[in-house]
Amino acid sequence: MGGKKSEHLYDEALNHLPGGVSSPVRAVKPFPFYTKRAEGSKIMDVDGNEYIDCCMAYGPLILGHSTPEVKRAIIEQLEDGWLYGTPIELEIEYAKLIKEIYPSIEMLRFVNSGSEATMSALRLARGYTGRNRIVKIEGSFHGAHDAVLVKAGSGATTHGVPNSAGVPEDFVRNTLQVPYNDIEALSELLEKNEDVACVILEPVMGNSSLILPGEGYLREVRKITAENDVLLIFDEIITGFRVSIGGAQELYxxxxxxxxxxxxxxxxxxxxxxxxxxxxxxxxxxSGAVYQAGTFSGNPLTLRAGYTTVKFLKKNPVYEYLEKITSSLIEGIEDVAVSRGYSVQSLASMFCLYFGKKPSNYQEALELDSGKFVEFFWKLLGKGVFFPPSQYETCFLSYSHSEEDVEKIVEAVRECLKEL
Ligand SMILES: Cc1ncc(COP(=O)(O)O)c(C=O)c1O
Known part of the structure; x- marks a missing residue:
């Protein structure tokens, strides 16, 4: 799928951008489709094809593309300017709203990306405790910065570089790893190592396919980290406002x-x-000695879009609807998938079709048939449905997906699985 214009643009892009893209996961072979516009649940390419989007920009668009309420808020803000470099009242209002929804957050800082957030959180944990080591989970992805580019999921795994070149050995010596859903491994590691500042984890793994926490796992992680006087960081960059408005911490x-x-x-x-x-x-x-700063941090445009989105999520029955349509999608494809030795799973509006057994950790996720997934991806795109282009990513539905969209997705997935 895609078409001549996309193919031509990708050929051209390869001359100017490494791998032809601005972020590795987009470098789909032989060429990705180039987007012209997107609205609601649909994304349109430069060749005139339209797809039902189940990637939703890898998670941010829980309300859909170009949501009218968010668009209006952005336009209103544009009228007043889009970058000041001074404090604005909305920083306080949005901080209050987040604190109300996330009671574990008593104070916060706005930055410009998820990577920046985890990088700063890790520095803070080290600065606060005076310790050097951090513990991450194998296959988790916390962004593209040095401390966490070891056994990293997402595009790093898809493109075969879970351990990035260019990261000093001395640096990652301080990044310890344990498998997800393995309390004993974490417990042993913390008992053996004194210099640990924090454990960072995606409470629900969304970058090595979709992997759910086993019964009681997160509570045990909390207990063990507290007993060892180690800080616990939940990276809720995917799960926040997604698995419930208050994220995985509220859900679990x-x-x-x-x-x-x-x-x-x-x-x-x-x-x-x-x-x-x-x-x-x-x-x-x-206020303290851990340095963090940013020209664009807390910029009015982002805050207006974010604040409007979260207010919308608070006021409307978004999560009930998403739960309903995602469950019906999974029910619609389960029998065909299972009869072929594949599996399916969802949590709220995150879902995954696994070419193999549902994994409970990174090692098991690596056993999935990612080649088969790619074959499936292209067939599905040919039927007008866009899944994220890797087995290690998670699919998302949005409030703008209609029941009819879901019926079309189900039909397309069923047909593709039968054709494989
Ligand atoms: C769990 C998690 N943490 C951090 C990041 C990095 O966020 P960003 O891409 O905004 O830098 C991602 C990105 O996918 C993520 O999934």
Missing amino acids: GVKPDITTLGKIAGGGLPCGIFGGRKEIMEQIAP
Whole structure:
């Protein structure tokens, strides 16, 4: 699928951009489709094809593309200017709203991307505790910065570079890893290592396909980290405002020390947030000695889009609807998938079709047939449905997906699975 114009643009892009793209996961072979516009649940390419979008920009667009309410808010803000470099009242209003929804957050800082949020949160954990080591989960993805580019999921795994070149060995010596859903491994590691500042994890893994926490896992992680006097960071950049308005911490009833948010929090504009207990957050400059700064941080355009989105999520029955349509999608494809040895799973509006068994950790995710997924991806695109182009990504539905869209997705997926 795609077409001549996309093919031509990709050929041209390869001369100017590494791999032809601005972010690796978009480098679909033989060529990605180039988007002209998008609205609601649909994305249109430069060759005139229209697809039902189940990628939704990898998570931020929970309300859909070009949501009228968010668009209006952005336009209103544009009238007043889009970057000031001074404080604005909305920073306070939006911070209050986030604190109300995430009681574990007593103070927060706005930054410009999820990567920046996790990078700053890790520095803060190190600065606050005075310790050097961090623990991450194998296959988790926390953005593209040095401390976390070891056994990293998402595009890093898709493109065969889970351990990035260019990261000093001395640096990642301080990044310890344990498998997800393995309490014993975490417990042993924390008992053996004294210099650990924090454990960072995606409470629900969304970058090594979709992997759910086993019964009681997150509560145990909380207990063990507290017993070892180690900070717990929930990276809720995907799960925040997604698995419920209050994220995985609300859904599973577990309170981290620090939370990172992004994606949905910016209403589709670049955004990251990190926040947590006041005594920890006050270590951030200028009130404390952990330095963090940004020209575009807390910019009015992002805050307006994010604030409008979160207000909308609070006022409307978004999560009930999303749960209903995502469950019906999964029910619609389960029998065909299972009869072929594949599996399916969803959580709220995140879902995944696994070419193999549902994994419970990264090692198991690597056993999925990612080649088969790519074959399926192209067939599905040919039928007008766009899934994220890798087995290691998660699919998303939005409030703008209609029941009719879901019926079309179900039909297309069923046909493709039968044709494989
Ligand atoms: C869980 C998680 N953390 C952090 C990031 C990095 O966010 P960004 O791409 O906004 O830098 C991502 C991006 O996909 C993510 O999924």
